[in-house]
Amino acid sequence: MNVVNKSYSESRLARSPDHSLVPPCQSACPLHMEISEYIDLVAQGKIMEALQVIRTGNPFPSICAYVCTHPCEDACRRSQVDKPIAIRALKRFAVEFGGDRMIEAEAETKHEEKVAIVGSGPAGLACAYYLRKLGYQVTIFEAHPELGGMLRVGIPQYRLPREVVDTEIKRLTRMGVEIRTNTRVVSLDLLFELGYKAIFITIGAHQSLRMGIEGEESPGVIDGATFLREVNLGLKPSLGERVAVVGGGNVAMDAARAAVRLGSSKVSVLYRRSRAEMPASTDEIEQALEEGVETMFLVAPTKMKRGNGHLSVTCVRMELGEPDTGGRRRPVPIEDSEFNMEFDTLIIAIGQAPQISDDFRLRLGKGSTIQVDPITLTTNRAGVFAGGDAVTGPATVTEALASGRQAAFRIDDYLQHTYPLVNKEAEKTLSGELLPKTIEMIRKIERVEPPSLALEARAKDFDTVELVYGWEEAINAARRCLRCGMGAEILFQDKCATCLTCLRVCPYHVPYLDDGGTIQIPPDQCQACGICVAECPAKAIVLRKPYDRRHVDEELEHALKSAAESKSKPLIVGFCCQYGLFGTGALASLWREGKAGIWIVPVLCVAKLEEGHVLRAFEMGAEGVFIGGCGEQCSRENTAFWVLQRVEKVRKVLFQIGLEPERLQTFNLRTTEGDTTKTLDDFTEQIGGLCLASVMKQEVKS
Amino acid sequence: MIVAEQKPVEEIRQVIAPYERILLLGCGTCMTVCGAGGEHEVSFLHSALRVAQARGSDGTHSFLECTVKRQCDFEFLDMLVDKVNETDAILSLGCGIGVQVIAERFPDIPVLPGVNTSFMGMTKESGVWDERCAACGDCRLAETAGICPITRCTKGILNGPCAGTKNGKCEANKDMDCAWILIYKHLERLQQLEKMRRYYPPRNFRVIPRPRRIVNKADVDLGEDNG
Numbered sequence: 001m002n003v004v005n006k007s008y009s010e011s012r013l014a015r016s017p018d019h020s021l022v023p024p025c026q027s028a029c030p031l032h033m034e035i036s037e038y039i040d041l042v043a044q045g046k047i048m049e050a051l052q053v054i055r056t057g058n059p060f061p062s063i064c065a066y067v068c069t070h071p072c073e074d075a076c077r078r079s080q081v082d083k084p085i086a087i088r089a090l091k092r093f094a095v096e097f098g099g100d101r102m103i104e105a106e107a108e109t110k111h112e113e114k115v116a117i118v119g120s121g122p123a124g125l126a127c128a129y130y131l132r133k134l135g136y137q138v139t140i141f142e143a144h145p146e147l148g149g150m151l152r153v154g155i156p157q158y159r160l161p162r163e164v165v166d167t168e169i170k171r172l173t174r175m176g177v178e179i180r181t182n183t184r185v186v187s188l189d190l191l192f193e194l195g196y197k198a199i200f201i202t203i204g205a206h207q208s209l210r211m212g213i214e215g216e217e218s219p220g221v222i223d224g225a226t227f228l229r230e231v232n233l234g235l236k237p238s239l240g241e242r243v244a245v246v247g248g249g250n251v252a253m254d255a256a257r258a259a260v261r262l263g264s265s266k267v268s269v270l271y272r273r274s275r276a277e278m279p280a281s282t283d284e285i286e287q288a289l290e291e292g293v294e295t296m297f298l299v300a301p302t303k304m305k306r307g308n309g310h311l312s313v314t315c316v317r318m319e320l321g322e323p324d325t326g327g328r329r330r331p332v333p334i335e336d337s338e339f340n341m342e343f344d345t346l347i348i349a350i351g352q353a354p355q356i357s358d359d360f361r362l363r364l365g366k367g368s369t370i371q372v373d374p375i376t377l378t379t380n381r382a383g384v385f386a387g388g389d390a391v392t393g394p395a396t397v398t399e400a401l402a403s404g405r406q407a408a409f410r411i412d413d414y415l416q417h418t419y420p421l422v423n424k425e426a427e428k429t430l431s432g433e434l435l436p437k438t439i440e441m442i443r444k445i446e447r448v449e450p451p452s453l454a455l456e457a458r459a460k461d462f463d464t465v466e467l468v469y470g471w472e473e474a475i476n477a478a479r480r481c482l483r484c485g486m487g488a489e490i491l492f493q494d495k496c497a498t499c500l501t502c503l504r505v506c507p508y509h510v511p512y513l514d515d516g517g518t519i520q521i522p523p524d525q526c527q528a529c530g531i532c533v534a535e536c537p538a539k540a541i542v543l544r545k546p547y548d549r550r551h552v553d554e555e556l557e558h559a560l561k562s563a564a565e566s567k568s569k570p571l572i573v574g575f576c577c578q579y580g581l582f583g584t585g586a587l588a589s590l591w592r593e594g595k596a597g598i599w600i601v602p603v604l605c606v607a608k609l610e611e612g613h614v615l616r617a618f619e620m621g622a623e624g625v626f627i628g629g630c631g632e633q634c635s636r637e638n639t640a641f642w643v644l645q646r647v648e649k650v651r652k653v654l655f656q657i658g659l660e661p662e663r664l665q666t667f668n669l670r671t672t673e674g675d676t677t678k679t680l681d682d683f684t685e686q687i688g689g690l691c692l693a694s695v696m697k698q699e700v701k702s
Numbered sequence: 703m704i705v706a707e708q709k710p711v712e713e714i715r716q717v718i719a720p721y722e723r724i725l726l727l728g729c730g731t732c733m734t735v736c737g738a739g740g741e742h743e744v745s746f747l748h749s750a751l752r753v754a755q756a757r758g759s760d761g762t763h764s765f766l767e768c769t770v771k772r773q774c775d776f777e778f779l780d781m782l783v784d785k786v787n788e789t790d791a792i793l794s795l796g797c798g799i800g801v802q803v804i805a806e807r808f809p810d811i812p813v814l815p816g817v818n819t820s821f822m823g824m825t826k827e828s829g830v831w832d833e834r835c836a837a838c839g840d841c842r843l844a845e846t847a848g849i850c851p852i853t854r855c856t857k858g859i860l861n862g863p864c865a866g867t868k869n870g871k872c873e874a875n876k877d878m879d880c881a882w883i884l885i886y887k888h889l890e891r892l893q894q895l896e897k898m899r900r901y902y903p904p905r906n907f908r909v910i911p912r913p914r915r916i917v918n919k920a921d922v923d924l925g926e927d928n929g
Contacts, residue, residue, distance in 0.1 A: 615753050
């Protein structure tokens with residue numbers, strides 16, 4: 001019997017790695033989604049698992065996959081190296097290919113209390129989803145004939161197809177959420193009288209702000225929110241040839257792009273600041289420009305007049321002055337710079353505010369928004385909670401979802417008479433600049449955008465502009481992740497002999513010796529390649545992510561167990577890069593256990609493979625072992641060098657114990673020349689020959 | 703640091719052959735740093751021995767893995783008592799000192815060396831170690847600009863260089879620096895070239911009795927009453 005007694009210190013100092021480091025993408029996400037986790041699963045080709053991770057943090061991933069403004073990408077530290085990871089596009093890939101449509105959310109009623117949700121925008125829907133999951137009876141009241149709020153009447157169809165919203169709403173209905181459309185709530189007291197114990201107000205910000213200038217009431221002048229509502233409800237407002245949109249936010253961009261689709265030949269956006277101050281998301285601005293929308297910066301209309309069948313607009317030129325309280329530079333009109341322009345239609349999209357009925361008796365704050373406690377989302381009235389745009393003013397869908405989710409849990413606290421635990425876990429956001437010497441060593445990999453609809457096709461109708469990645473593109477895009485906060489950690493500081501091996505082997509120059517003579521692996525710099533973990537002579541280092549540590553052992557034991565039941569000979573074990581394998585579809589061609597007895601052990605980068613794993617395969621009866629790396633496709637440095645070092649070490653031992661060193665080989669699974677299958681067939685044949693020779697040798701001996 | 707090299711697996715298999723239960727004992731200090739007998743190497747050797755056992759027909763051993771902070775102190779070995787009671791032999795991946803301290807601490811159990819203790823040296827680069835000190839007990843490095851001719855000159859001569867130096871390299875090995883040329887260059891840099899002119903008489907190795915012992919404590923007589 002073999003007893004493996006681990007080490008002198010493990011029992012005394014058993015502790016788990018530090019998981020409190022939150023990657024910057026995750027802390028930037030309003031929903032706090034485990035982004036690096038699902039990106040890694042996509043990189044491994046595990047789309048269903050990736051979708052599972054996405055769904056735990058996001059009630060409507062399919063909606064976010066289309067319209068999220070991805071603050072995560074703005075926070076992504078890969079932008080210090082080249083460009084951020086295409087997180088939203090990867091989520092879209094996982095949602096489409098992982099079969100999100102098929103997933104059923106289940107819920108059962110566990111509580112008697114009924115909750116009313118007023119408004120069915122993203123915040124209302126998210127709140128309904130989570131309250132229903134928590135077991136409450138939920139009713140959504142919606143003034144419009146259809147659910148969705150801004151998702152339906154605010155966001156144009158080319159950005160968010162209506163089927164996506166419909167799918168999510170159907171799922172909610174099947175979960176047992178009661179829906180009352182065409183029902184405008186006029187009194188909250190009435191809802192309480194109807195037996196609802198808590199109310200969530202999420203009625204959005206649909207009221208367009210006015211410019212307050214002469215001629216604003218002229219025919220041909222329309223506000224952005226009304227225009228988009230009409231377009232989104234399927235009406236086709238007639239705009240004429242020349243259209244101007246006033247404003248620089250996402251609504252202005254949506255209005256301009258919708259105007260292009262309605263057939264206007266000249267669409268101009270008038271913005272009183274410059275491009276740098278535009279609040280609209282960069283993607284939207286770029287797509288609008290691609291579609292032929294013109295932009296006029298530092299221009300503001302001062303008055304307008306209807307005459308001769310068109311609109312005469314007087315504008316003034318602006319210059320940027322001192323920064324205002326929000327930090328953006330204030331536009332100041334330039335004297336005597338007035339000029340006239342002519343348009344057929346002018347769309348005003350300079351902002352929106354909520355419109356809260358006085359009968360609700362809610363305390364309002366700045367910009368007619370509802371005042372709430374930021375943690376509990378409670379208003380001045382007991383049992384009344386509020387969230388979404390009605391509280392924040394116009395914001396993003398993801399922020400609304402986060403607000404709805406927060407409301408659901410706080411309403412649960414309220415109904416169960418518990419108090420919310422604020423900041424129960426001290427999380428540290430991993431941030432900080434990557435050091436230049438580390439950046440230099442990180443392999444530059446181009447960010448590939450998902451394909452988008454051809455320009456000619458866009459102007460004609462409201463089809464979705466952004467398309468989905470293919471498998472290989474998605475996997476390569478996901479492999480660019482730097483795995484912030486998942487890196488190596490010296491877990492057993494007392495075992496560390498300060499031999500400096502980690503410092504010497506790290507391709508990214510991350511470990512350093514501090515002034516006290518202790519080796520440090522700064523978590524904000526580590527790239528999680530795993531080389532130091534495998535090379536540490538004291539076995540003191542681990543990777544922070546538990547799965548990375550267990551993975552090879554588990555997969556190997558699993559493969560060996562299955563192999564033991566198989567009769568096909570010779571038994572060959574192949575440790576293959578999981579990223580490369582799935583990315584190239586090579587797995588299917590290698591997995592031919594019926595024919596040759598080849599068993600694949602997927603590893604998350606062959607640099608994590610240790611000598612002990614290879615020897616274990618031989619111990620369990622493997623006649624040959626090969627290590628298949630992904631070659632040039634690898635996103636890490638020095639992988640091949642360290643794999644070959646370890647291979648040589650094992651070969652030496654094999655020779656000493658009377659096994660031919662050729663029984664261990666390395667292959668590049670993604671060679672452009674040569675056929676992997678053929679190479680493997682040759683290897684199988686060679687191993688077959690070696691087995692035969694050793695049998696004959698045995699017989700001669702006896 | 704003491705530098706050693708793991709013995710070939712075949713040699714280790716021969717020495718452990720008579721014993722059934724074997725404790726593979728690593729050392730967490732020098733042997734870890736020089737990559738000969740730290741926890742990683744203990745685990746590697748364990749795996750290798752198991753492959754050999756699975757593939758060969760010679761005997762069945764059971765192995766126990768363990769690594770202590772230092773094998774050269776009794777106190778670190780005390781914690782092994784329970785394990786040692788269940789083993790037939792200890793294969794030490796410590797240096798020669800470790801092996802002997804174990805033998806002294808556990809006199810009833812055979813101790814077998816798993817490494818060849820080679821020299822005292824430094825890590826030149828990852829995976830490469832160089833000898834630097836011969837422990838001669840009479841350090842003259844002040845006169846030779848911090849470069850030891852005894853260890854770094856193939857001949858160990860005290861008044862070099864010899865005629866075998868060529869382009870700064872040693873005649874014994876073209877890739878090896880001539881220690882005396884290094885000394886000359888260093889002294890030149892320190893503006894102490896006059897030290898090259900001095901004659902160093904041959905060393906008298908007979909004055910060093912073995913084994914050596916260093917006593918760094920005073921003999922204090924507290925008198926009989928205070929004993």
